[in-house]
Amino acid sequence: MSSDLSLEIGKTAQHNGLNSTDSGASVPGRPLSAVEGGGKKSHATEHSSRSGLVGESASTGTLGKAMDVLNIVANASRPPRFTEILQQSDQPRGTLHRQLTNLVAEGLLNQRADQAYELGYTLLRFAARAWAGNEFRSVAHPHLKSLHEMTGETVHLAVLRQNEVVYLDKVEGTQSVRMHSQIGNASPAYCTGVGKAALSVLNERQLEDYIRSVSFHRYTESTIADAADLRSRLAQVREAGFAFDDEEHETGIHCVSSPVYSADLSLIAAISVTGPVYRITRSQLETWAETVRTTAYQIMEDMQARLGPRA
Amino acid sequence: MSSDLSLEIGKTAQHNGLNSTDSGASVPGRPLSAVEGGGKKSHATEHSSRSGLVGESASTGTLGKAMDVLNIVANASRPPRFTEILQQSDQPRGTLHRQLTNLVAEGLLNQRADQAYELGYTLLRFAARAWAGNEFRSVAHPHLKSLHEMTGETVHLAVLRQNEVVYLDKVEGTQSVRMHSQIGNASPAYCTGVGKAALSVLNERQLEDYIRSVSFHRYTESTIADAADLRSRLAQVREAGFAFDDEEHETGIHCVSSPVYSADLSLIAAISVTGPVYRITRSQLETWAETVRTTAYQIMEDMQARLGPRA
DNA sequence: TCTCAAGTTCCAATATATGGAACTGTGTTT
DNA sequence: AAACACAGTTCCATATATTGGAACTTGAGA
Numbered sequence: 001m002s003s004d005l006s007l008e009i010g011k012t013a014q015h016n017g018l019n020s021t022d023s024g025a026s027v028p029g030r031p032l033s034a035v036e037g038g039g040k041k042s043h044a045t046e047h048s049s050r051s052g053l054v055g056e057s058a059s060t061g062t063l064g065k066a067m068d069v070l071n072i073v074a075n076a077s078r079p080p081r082f083t084e085i086l087q088q089s090d091q092p093r094g095t096l097h098r099q100l101t102n103l104v105a106e107g108l109l110n111q112r113a114d115q116a117y118e119l120g121y122t123l124l125r126f127a128a129r130a131w132a133g134n135e136f137r138s139v140a141h142p143h144l145k146s147l148h149e150m151t152g153e154t155v156h157l158a159v160l161r162q163n164e165v166v167y168l169d170k171v172e173g174t175q176s177v178r179m180h181s182q183i184g185n186a187s188p189a190y191c192t193g194v195g196k197a198a199l200s201v202l203n204e205r206q207l208e209d210y211i212r213s214v215s216f217h218r219y220t221e222s223t224i225a226d227a228a229d230l231r232s233r234l235a236q237v238r239e240a241g242f243a244f245d246d247e248e249h250e251t252g253i254h255c256v257s258s259p260v261y262s263a264d265l266s267l268i269a270a271i272s273v274t275g276p277v278y279r280i281t282r283s284q285l286e287t288w289a290e291t292v293r294t295t296a297y298q299i300m301e302d303m304q305a306r307l308g309p310r311a
Numbered sequence: 312m313s314s315d316l317s318l319e320i321g322k323t324a325q326h327n328g329l330n331s332t333d334s335g336a337s338v339p340g341r342p343l344s345a346v347e348g349g350g351k352k353s354h355a356t357e358h359s360s361r362s363g364l365v366g367e368s369a370s371t372g373t374l375g376k377a378m379d380v381l382n383i384v385a386n387a388s389r390p391p392r393f394t395e396i397l398q399q400s401d402q403p404r405g406t407l408h409r410q411l412t413n414l415v416a417e418g419l420l421n422q423r424a425d426q427a428y429e430l431g432y433t434l435l436r437f438a439a440r441a442w443a444g445n446e447f448r449s450v451a452h453p454h455l456k457s458l459h460e461m462t463g464e465t466v467h468l469a470v471l472r473q474n475e476v477v478y479l480d481k482v483e484g485t486q487s488v489r490m491h492s493q494i495g496n497a498s499p500a501y502c503t504g505v506g507k508a509a510l511s512v513l514n515e516r517q518l519e520d521y522i523r524s525v526s527f528h529r530y531t532e533s534t535i536a537d538a539a540d541l542r543s544r545l546a547q548v549r550e551a552g553f554a555f556d557d558e559e560h561e562t563g564i565h566c567v568s569s570p571v572y573s574a575d576l577s578l579i580a581a582i583s584v585t586g587p588v589y590r591i592t593r594s595q596l597e598t599w600a601e602t603v604r605t606t607a608y609q610i611m612e613d614m615q616a617r618l619g620p621r622a
Numbered sequence: 623t624c625t626c627a628a629g630t631t632c633c634a635a636t637a638t639a640t641g642g643a644a645c646t647g648t649g650t651t652t
Numbered sequence: 653a654a655a656c657a658c659a660g661t662t663c664c665a666t667a668t669a670t671t672g673g674a675a676c677t678t679g680a681g682a
Binding site: 376 | 638639640641642643
């Protein structure tokens with residue numbers, strides 16, 4: 001089992017030249033700076049990867065195994081029973097059984113009357129707090145709202161987590177609320193607007209790690225299918241400051257997106273304006289691109305301002 | 312450390328007399344029957360308690376300790392740093408530090424640039440799946456919608472989990488969507504409508520366990536303040552089939568609620584219609600009580616129908 | 623009734639988590 | 653500026669929790 005491959009990557013505080021003492025002037029192109037001055041003498045291995053950004057599902061001891069089981073249940077098309085889980089797990093029956101028992105006891109899993117396992121309510125409880133208590137989200141939210149008001153279309157906020165983007169917030173029209181659909185959902189980074197925007201700020205090594213660990217799946221005709229293509233697209237995104245998603249993940253849906261990130265890259269996220277192709281033209285999206293980018297900058301500034309005050 | 316106090320309570324399949332072979336006739340007062348016939352030879356200790364319904368936070372080995380840490384972070388008023396967590400935890404520095412590292416590696420916690428810990432995005436990811444994949448919720452949802460259409464007020468679905476009720480779903484007016492506020496939120500059972508409805512179906516021992524482990528806190532003037540009061544209220548609820556919440560948790564808000572549960576009590580939930588006192592009178596709530604109860608029965612029937620077909 | 627598969631329990635062996643103490647870096651005081 | 657105090661991090665012998673094979677139930681089907 002491959003574990004302990006690395007340490008923190010995000011912590012390799014790498015100042016981007018010009019640092020801030022000027023309070024809040026809008027300087028596009030500059031992310032919010034790290035809260036601490038110099039980088040710690042991190043004696044991380046040269047290889048790195050994994051920790052929050054990019055990486056596989058290397059198990060961290062007992063906890064990691066429990067998470068593996070949770071993942072099996074989460075990814076099942078319907079609530080799996082003991083043996084179904086056993087087949088996907090590489091653990092002996094006795095062990096797996098105890099793990100399941102523990103997970104159920106903690107409320108992370110539910111065992112239904114028919115013995116099938118489903119994700120437990122404790123997860124909902126935690127997620128509600130994770131969401132409500134998330135400072136980044138609450139700082140960004142008003143900006144998302146104003147972006148929605150300007151465009152009239154759905155606005156998303158998503159963060160990069162390993163190889164996926166996880167949707168953190170969403171502001172949409174008064175149209176029938178499709179529940180809180182998106183929030184918490186995860187999508188592959190390479191085929192979504194927010195994903196490409198997020199990937200565009202990775203440093204070379206991180207991108208390398210990402211590309212090594214990702215596997216491309218063609219969701220639609222225009223889905224990016226290989227590393228070379230992805231690289232060149234990301235170069236463009238890096239240049240422009242925004243990314244498009246031309247129905248690369250879902251047919252009939254496209255969007256513009258810009259990255260939101262901290263200087264030390266401990267937080268990499270993105271915002272987007274999304275619309276259906278039948279109503280929103282590509283050129284309309286292009287019109288919004290600058291606004292999206294500007295909004296992203298504003299969020300970064302606000303985050304920076306919010307970080308300081310914390311004693 | 313007190314662990315392994317018990318086994319499953321919910322599994323003590325306790326048929327309520329008359330059992331089902333008749334398919335789907337509406338027989339109010341009868342919950343959906345357990346999917347399995349007899350009760351297993353559960354040699355559970357006489358004491359019992361804990362497992363999903365009612366109980367304390369007894370740690371289940373390593374996983375339990377990790378959950379304890381998660382809980383500390385979740386309950387903090389703002390993202391705690393290492394020592395703040397250390398003070399609430401009863402573990403030595405070295406141990407706690409490694410646990411935190413593991414939790415961060417798994418994405419269950421985030422360590423921000425200022426070193427403070429917050430709940431991680433993985434929790435959101437899991438919760439989204441827990442919610443979307445929850446069969447009970449999806450079965451109940453259309454009923455909630457029709458209940459909303461009949462009353463015009465906000466409708467909730469909540470499940471009993473340990474001493475709390477966790478909100479699973481919500482249907483409300485087109486009024487500005489206060490995000491998906493409630494969902495995933497947890498409230499004490501004794502002072503909410505859904506909570507009292509849920510508690511009313513507990514058997515004697517379970518109620519005993521609940522009362523032993525709960526601590527009453529006066530949220531408003533009318534909050535139930537002691538066990539005796541709670542018992543007599545629950546007796547009334549049991550009789551009537553629905554419960555009221557007269558501003559017992561939040562001033563200005565009241566509701567009617569009815570329990571939804573499986574015969575083996577492995578699932579205990581409740582639905583409610585909630586409204587602000589300035590617009591909804593008590594007698595209006597009483598008018599809805601019967602409808603709420605009927606809707607609850609219909610959900611139970613639907614659940615029963617949905618349980619069978621599963622091979 | 624018998625048989626087979628699914629699910630559950632048990633316990634010695636061993637890998638894993640523990641926790642005290644030493645270490646590093648950061649910010650504060652004299 | 654040096655000394656101090658404090659938060660955070662690492663290390664390693666030890667204790668303990670997890671492991672996993674095998675035996676044991678239970679339930680469904682022939």
